[in-house]
Amino acid sequence: MTRMFNPPHPGEVLREYLGEMTVTEAAMRLGVARVTLQRMVNGAAGISPDMAYRLAAAFGTSPELWAGMQLQYDLYEAGKLARPVIERITA
Numbered sequence: 001m002t003r004m005f006n007p008p009h010p011g012e013v014l015r016e017y018l019g020e021m022t023v024t025e026a027a028m029r030l031g032v033a034r035v036t037l038q039r040m041v042n043g044a045a046g047i048s049p050d051m052a053y054r055l056a057a058a059f060g061t062s063p064e065l066w067a068g069m070q071l072q073y074d075l076y077e078a079g080k081l082a083r084p085v086i087e088r089i090t091a
């Protein structure tokens with residue numbers, strides 16, 4: 001998987017996919033609570049595997065697209081954190 005520099009939160013991409021559709025309408029069509037979808041679109045919540053399948057079905061994409069965006073975002077954010085020095089384990 002290619003790593004992006006500062007990848008967008010998948011919720012930003014989802015907002016583009018929604019276009020003029022309201023979050024309320026999209027949540028109803030996806031079968032989720034409005035607040036759940038709103039948190040994703042606002043970048044306050046990630047996209048779960050279940051949601052990746054729902055979005056893939058709704059937009060004609062693949063669940064891997066949504067899960068991959070979430071993974072890239074999570075790895076980028078985790079990479080910004082301070083880490084302890086870890087010695088390599090050899091057998």
